[in-house]
Amino acid sequence: MARIIPVDTFDCVVFGATGDLTLRKLLPALYHRFRDGQAPEGSRIIAAARSEMDDSNYRTRAEAALQRHVAKDELDPEQVRRFLACLHYAQVDGAAEKGWEGLLSLLAESPPDRIRVFYLATSPDLYGPICRNLAAHGAITPQSRVVLEKPIGHDLASARAINDEVGSVFAEPQIFRIDHYLGKETVQNLLALRFANTIFERLWNADVIDHVQITVGETVGVEGRGGYYDRSGALRDMVQNHMLQLLCLLAMESPVTFGADSLRDEKLKVLRSLKPMAPHEVEQLTVRGQYIRGAVDGRPVEGYLADLGAEEPSRTETFVALKAELNSRRWANVPFYLRTGKRLPQKVSEIVVQFRALPFTIFPADAGTLQPNALIIRLQPEEGMRLEMMTKEPGPGGLHLRQTGLDISFEKAFGTRYPDAYERLLMDTVRGSTVLFMRRDEVEAAWGWIEPILDAWEAKGDTPRPYSAGSWGPTASIALIERDGRTWHEDLG
Numbered sequence: 001m002a003r004i005i006p007v008d009t010f011d012c013v014v015f016g017a018t019g020d021l022t023l024r025k026l027l028p029a030l031y032h033r034f035r036d037g038q039a040p041e042g043s044r045i046i047a048a049a050r051s052e053m054d055d056s057n058y059r060t061r062a063e064a065a066l067q068r069h070v071a072k073d074e075l076d077p078e079q080v081r082r083f084l085a086c087l088h089y090a091q092v093d094g095a096a097e098k099g100w101e102g103l104l105s106l107l108a109e110s111p112p113d114r115i116r117v118f119y120l121a122t123s124p125d126l127y128g129p130i131c132r133n134l135a136a137h138g139a140i141t142p143q144s145r146v147v148l149e150k151p152i153g154h155d156l157a158s159a160r161a162i163n164d165e166v167g168s169v170f171a172e173p174q175i176f177r178i179d180h181y182l183g184k185e186t187v188q189n190l191l192a193l194r195f196a197n198t199i200f201e202r203l204w205n206a207d208v209i210d211h212v213q214i215t216v217g218e219t220v221g222v223e224g225r226g227g228y229y230d231r232s233g234a235l236r237d238m239v240q241n242h243m244l245q246l247l248c249l250l251a252m253e254s255p256v257t258f259g260a261d262s263l264r265d266e267k268l269k270v271l272r273s274l275k276p277m278a279p280h281e282v283e284q285l286t287v288r289g290q291y292i293r294g295a296v297d298g299r300p301v302e303g304y305l306a307d308l309g310a311e312e313p314s315r316t317e318t319f320v321a322l323k324a325e326l327n328s329r330r331w332a333n334v335p336f337y338l339r340t341g342k343r344l345p346q347k348v349s350e351i352v353v354q355f356r357a358l359p360f361t362i363f364p365a366d367a368g369t370l371q372p373n374a375l376i377i378r379l380q381p382e383e384g385m386r387l388e389m390m391t392k393e394p395g396p397g398g399l400h401l402r403q404t405g406l407d408i409s410f411e412k413a414f415g416t417r418y419p420d421a422y423e424r425l426l427m428d429t430v431r432g433s434t435v436l437f438m439r440r441d442e443v444e445a446a447w448g449w450i451e452p453i454l455d456a457w458e459a460k461g462d463t464p465r466p467y468s469a470g471s472w473g474p475t476a477s478i479a480l481i482e483r484d485g486r487t488w489h490e491d492l493g
């Protein structure tokens with residue numbers, strides 16, 4: 001069982017407190033941290049949004065959210081009651097200069113040196129105005145931090161504009177750009193795998209590794225988020241942030257220390273070493289898809305347009321596969337194949353590190369085909385790792401070789417609940433630790449690599465390829481990797 005180190009007493013102001021993210025993710029995460037005693041007595045959550053309501057109305061809504069999104073056996077009525085008592089509501093329009101009295105008077109109830117976390121769970125176009133208004137009303141103290149949800153902007157220019165606006169009010173160490181994948185236990189474990197073990201680091205390069213695959217599959221469609229998603233698409237929603245962060249952790253050099261800037265310097269180098277795609281290469285190196293009607297988990301589901309309620313066709317991709325390469329000695333000619341999509345057959349996030357084939361074998365042909373080794377890192381669900389190896393099949397006959405896996409299930413190894421990513425990240429904001437958050441230059445470098453792809457798609461002006469819900473995306477995504485004589489790892493999960 002991991003140790004729980006209490007943080008200092010804090011006030012966490014959540015803008016967007018009536019929204020999906022707050023109700024589905026942030027309140028359950030905060031409940032767990034309060035329940036486990038990590039949030040000290042006296043800490044408060046101040047829920048802020050434009051809707052008219054009082055503390056009591058908000059607590060009722062929050063309780064319903066907990067009932068829905070926290071496992072029944074983790075809902076202790078006494079703990080729920082204590083948690084709800086820490087919730088307060090302030091009606092405020094973050095974009096308006098006036099009407100901040102309620103929030104300011106709640107904040108004034110705490111000592112001036114109390115840690116203040118301003119969590120912006122609103123649309124990103126409000127980040128600048130909210131920060132400006134907080135500053136204008138003198139709400140930003142030296143102990144304040146601001147948390148920015150993704151996406152930071154829609155493209156490089158809008159990301160820069162947001163970073164400039166927020167940066168004119170908060171210093172960089174006070175700014176927490178969240179990428180919740182970095183809060184996942186198994187994603188943090190990539191750092192342990194690479195830098196707390198001897199065996200892998202020596203093999204972690206183009207001499208031994210043939211290619212890397214990163215798959216993030218989701219079975220859900222766009223759910224209630226069609227308005228946002230249709231302006232975004234899979235490349236902006238998943239690749240620009242989560243998947244490039246995974247790629248960074250896999251590809252980066254060893255940081256000098258486990259400090260925030262050391263780690264982020266190394267991730268930044270990876271982002272800057274991504275080979276830019278020229279417009280004529282985008283067609284070859286990327287595949288876009290959009291789901292149509294099909295079946296997921298044996299249940300018929302509608303296509304994207306029906307989910308959106310759209311009458312017109314949409315050019316937004318719900319699936320993307322791409323081949324990325326890095327300009328570096330370590331990764332010379334080692335492709336990183338990325339794919340992600342909605343309405344795929346499985347909810348699974350997995351990394352495959354495929355080692356090179358043996359250059360020579362002593363075994364006769366009838367011993368069986370030698371499969372190259374592969375390290376399969378399962379990020380979710382069934383978190384764990386498997387190292388695929390060739391072994392001798394037991395038996396007194398001839399020598400037959402078969403691929404078997406050295407398998408570690410983290411659940412079996414640790415027998416503990418995996419905290420949600422937001423639990424860890426919220427506590428890190430209170431602690432002031434930016435290690436697992438993105439620095440401004442990382443976000444902008446990621447946009448810098450993504451933007452030419454978006455531009456080339458836009459210039460071509462075609463629609464994404466259709467794929468049936470419940471399939472692994474358009475067949476062109478299979479061709480993308482098979483053209484190189486490789487294949488997507490299929491035994492997922």
Ligand SMILES: NC(=O)C1=CN([C@@H]2O[C@H](COP(=O)(O)OP(=O)(O)OC[C@H]3O[C@@H](n4cnc5c(N)ncnc54)[C@H](OP(=O)(O)O)[C@@H]3O)[C@@H](O)[C@H]2O)C=CC1
Nearest residue numbers: 016017018019020021049050051093094095121122123149
């Ligand atoms: N939902 C998710 O799973 C994820 C969301 N995100 C990001 O988190 C952010 C929030 O997303 P989500 O919760 O889905 O969005 P929602 O549309 O569900 O919620 C938006 C929230 O913002 C509030 N709001 C809107 N305008 C203002 C304003 N002017 N002043 C104060 N509050 C305002 C709304 O309340 P009211 O109308 O009462 O003011 C509501 O509480 C977005 O940036 C999204 O991209 C990131 C990852 C996952």
Ligand SMILES: O=C1O[C@H](COP(=O)(O)O)[C@@H](O)[C@H](O)[C@H]1O
Nearest residue numbers: 150180218220237238242349380
């Ligand atoms: O940020 C986002 O992530 C979720 C997937 O997160 P996971 O933790 O469930 O893997 C995705 O559904 C959503 O579209 C995206 O905005």
